[in-house]
Amino acid sequence: MKKLIQILLCAVMAAFLLAGCGSNVSSSAPADGRLRIVSTVFPSYDFARAIAGEYADVTILLSPGMESHSYEPTPQDMIRIQNCDLFLYTGGESDAWVDDLLSSLDKPVNTVKMMDCVNVYEEEMLEGMQEEEPSGEHETEYDEHVWTSPKNAVRISRAIEKALCGIDPDNAAFYQKNADSYAAELESMDQRFRDFFAGVSKKIMVFGDRFPFRYFAEEYGLECFAAFPGCSSETEPSAATIAFLTDKVKSENISTVFYIEFSNHQVADSIAEAAGAKTALFHSCHNVSAQDQKDGATYLSLMEQNLNTLKEALR
Numbered sequence: 236m237k238k239l240i241q242i243l244l245c246a247v248m249a250a251f252l253l254a255g256c257g258s259n260v261s262s263s264a265p266a267d268g269r270l271r272i273v274s275t276v277f278p279s280y281d282f283a284r285a286i287a288g289e290y291a292d293v294t295i296l297l298s299p300g301m302e303s304h305s306y307e308p309t310p311q312d313m314i315r316i317q318n319c320d321l322f323l324y325t326g327g328e329s330d331a332w333v334d335d336l337l338s339s340l341d342k343p344v345n346t347v348k349m350m351d352c353v354n355v356y357e358e359e360m361l362e363g364m365q366e367e368e369p370s371g372e373h374e375t376e377y378d379e380h381v382w383t384s385p386k387n388a389v390r391i392s393r394a395i396e397k398a399l400c401g402i403d404p405d406n407a408a409f410y411q412k413n414a415d416s417y418a419a420e421l422e423s424m425d426q427r428f429r430d431f432f433a434g435v436s437k438k439i440m441v442f443g444d445r446f447p448f449r450y451f452a453e454e455y456g457l458e459c460f461a462a463f464p465g466c467s468s469e470t471e472p473s474a475a476t477i478a479f480l481t482d483k484v485k486s487e488n489i490s491t492v493f494y495i496e497f498s499n500h501q502v503a504d505s506i507a508e509a510a511g512a513k514t515a516l517f518h519s520c521h522n523v524s525a526q527d528q529k530d531g532a533t534y535l536s537l538m539e540q541n542l543n544t545l546k547e548a549l550r
């Protein structure tokens with residue numbers, strides 16, 4: 236992978252120079268004076284928008300509706316990363332290509348790696364979960380979905396603020412002010428989840444889907460069950476997994492089986508049907524759909540939607 240990225244990067248840089256755009260290639264200052272921030276996934280993209288405001292052109296590598304776990308960088312994406320002022324990424328399984336790319340760049344790029352901003356947990360195999368096909372490798376996998384806890388969102392936002400103040404000290408007061416008010420909004424979102432869960436007797440969530448919510452579950456003390464781990468590429472659970480989850484929904488008298496965004500929710504549907512329950516979307520915020528984008532979705536609006544879904548589903 237590393238070799239391939241190096242070759243690709245050399246090739247695109249050469250093509251870029253030959254095309255006569257050479258004079259601006261290595262300049263990091265955008266023509267309009269704004270900083271260029273590039274993010275792999277939606278949460279850090281959205282946090283950067285909130286903090287940098289009009290002082291930066293913030294872009295995301297994923298197109299709307301694109302599944303982050305199957306994304307691979309294009310040569311154009313590599314140029315965007317090479318030329319940006321700040322690059323934001325998870326550091327986990329869905330952007331495992333990043334380390335190779337960063338070490339292949341001619342000049343270092345400023346980065347914020349979300350997994351470095353928080354305490355990370357190992358990816359968890361929950362009871363009843365479908366085992367991944369054995370890959371032969373036995374490395375500890377840390378769960379990348381750190382942003383699903385609003386408390387962690389505050390920590391990541393503060394790291395972005397700090398990076399921006401270092402890159403653009405003249406405007407530090409602006410970034411600090413934005414980060415303070417954004418952190419206050421995230422804290423209030425966190426408090427509303429806390430208040431809600433305080434009034435719920437059975438804090439159990441069943442996902443007929445992948446489970447990218449470990450940090451959310453740990454934050455609010457939830458007991459969760461799911462068909463697959465957070466970054467799994469499996470889509471066909473075993474009969475035993477389906478039976479386990481169906482029994483769980485029945486025996487705990489659970490009203491709602493959850494599925495995540497961009498899922499065909501077939502697994503959730505079949506568990507819900509067998510157990511006489513409903514289904515509902517619980518958004519993990521990896522990325523947004525074209526419709527979400529049109530509607531101006533933000534991390535906070537998606538989490539708000541999640542809170543409203545929980546109010547219907549858990550009592």
Ligand SMILES: [Zn+2]
Pocket residue numbers: 303304329379380447465466521
């Ligand atoms: Zn993921």
